[in-house]
Amino acid sequence: MTDLEPTFLAVFRELKPRTPLPAIEIGFYPFAHINSTIRLREGRVLVRLSDLLQTAPEMVLDALAHILLRKLYRQPIPEVYNARYRRFIGQKDIVAKAHLIRQIRGRKRLSSPQGLHHDLEALFDGLNQRFFQGWMARPNLSWAPTASRRNLGHYDPAHNAIIISRIFDAATPPPFVLEYVLYHEMLHLRFPVRMKGSRRCIHSAEFRREERRFEAWAEAEAWLKRL
Ligand SMILES: [Zn+2]
Structure with a gap:
């Protein structure tokens, strides 16, 4: 169980109060871009996050949980979450790191x-x-x-x-x-x-x-x- 599981489950509870909590798998991956994906497979929620987000503050990960789960269940995303997430990935050091990993990990395709x-x-x-x-x-x-x-x-x-x-x-x-x-x-x-x-x-x-x-x-x- 990762630390993020309670965060995602709390958001799920908020969005779908009458639905039983699903099994959820969350992992960090060395993507070439800061991207995150979410999908449902056989009743399980699978979340893959960029490893650049490993050091993100709780507030940012909570916003991301809202963004991803709301996308999955086609619910509108309140601007407050989008803004909070964007502010984090727009920080100078995060932008610099993202640029670096894109060069290292994305190079092959170029x-x-x-x-x-x-x-x-x-x-x-x-x-x-x-x-x-x-x-x-x-x-x-x-x-x-x-x-x-x-x-x-x-x-x-x-x-x-x-x-x-x-x-x-x-x-x-x-x-x-x-x-x-x-x-x-x-x-x-x-x-x-x-x-x-x-x-x-x-x-x-x-x-x-x-x-x-x-x-x-x-x-x-x-x-x-x-x-
Ligand atoms: Zn060989």
Whole structure:
């Protein structure tokens, strides 16, 4: 039971005095924006709040409980609650924090598959034909913001995106090394990691076997070791 449960239940009691109190689940989530959602599922009220609200004063959370529950039950929201909530998220430090998390968490969706030297979509399509008979649905493809040597590529299931280090968007290393890294990430789509939201790299024996179908496998591996 979170501290917020009594707050939400009190508001619920106020709005629907004759209805039995529902089960309610409230959690804080690392959203890219200060957003909050509420929905009903199988008689339970599910509330997801931005983790930026974790430090909000009681008065603000009470206002938010009014806003969300009234939205859920289609009741008009008194201006006093909207104003109180807006005043809180309009505070300088909250605006600054929100801006920062948007940059950090929202970044992935911003960059394009077209780099200076290589187009990830064209490369994906080629590999798809070569190794998957063209059946693989194209995920979001994106160059990472930096030329990281540690994180050369990863598949992010949350965004259904393959992100490739900018280190490969250059004249060297040769294009087949980039293709090999992209092919590796495509195999993560082919053999999904079961843990949800995880970025861990899990490579089964089958995965490793498929990886070796890449013609220049040994040369590409050698290049990656040098990086
Ligand atoms: Zn991997």
